[in-house]
Amino acid sequence: MIEIDIPGFRKLHLAHLVSDYNGTLAIDGKLIPGVQEAVSALSSNIRIHVITADTFGLAAVQLAGLPVKLTIAPVEAQAETKLEFISQLGVDSVVAIGNGRNDRKMLGAAVLGIALIQREGASAETLASADIVSPGILEALELLQNPKRLVATLRS
Template sequence: MIRIEIPGFGNLELQHLVCDYNGTLALDGQLQPGIAEQLSRLASQLAIHVITADTFGQARAELAGLPVSLHITPLENQAQTKLEFVQKLGAAVTAAIGNGRNDCRMLDAAALGIALIQREGGAATTVAAADVVCSSIHDAIALLHNPKRLIATLRS
């Protein structure tokens, strides 16, 4: 669990991290360099879930051996499926990271929503729904490793 008190934003007691795969953890289906190590380290504090339609069909192989649960979903109704997944875990104890239009609703519902604008880009609706926007998955995960960065960004 990660506990963070953010003045003017609220207290976070995070138990889960839900990540999109393509455009977030991976580029063109391949896990970005260094992400496996960062996820392994973070898994000691949070249950990590990866939810994806697996556009490139490589998520299972790329995530093999990592302490994450993989959820491959149908192409239809992705935004709703991701939202319902976060709600089932408990939105109040979940952080979510994503970049695509289908990530918008899960980021909005999660206690902490982090939008990414990386090489695949970031959907404007998803960026608007997020609490924080980062330019790399490495920076997004580092926020969870270093909660004072979140406090500096989100306090009012």
């Protein structure tokens, strides 16, 4: 668990990281360089879940051997499926990361939502739903490894 007290924001007790796959951990179906190492390092502090429609059909192969739980979501109603997924985990213990429009509800409901703007771009609705916008997945994962960065960004 990652515990962070952010003055003027809230106390975070993060037990789950829920991430989109393509556009977030991967580009064109292939993991972004450095993601394997970053996910492995973070997994000792938080349970990592990946929920995706798996557009390219590569998520299982690319994530093989990593300490993550993969869930393939149906193509229909993805935003609602992702929201329901984090609701079952308990939104007060979830940090969610994504970039697509189908991630907007998940990021908005999670106790901490991080939107990414990488090579695939980001949905404006998702950016508006997030607590933090990060330039990339490695930087987003570093925020969780270095909680004082979250404090500096979110305190009021």
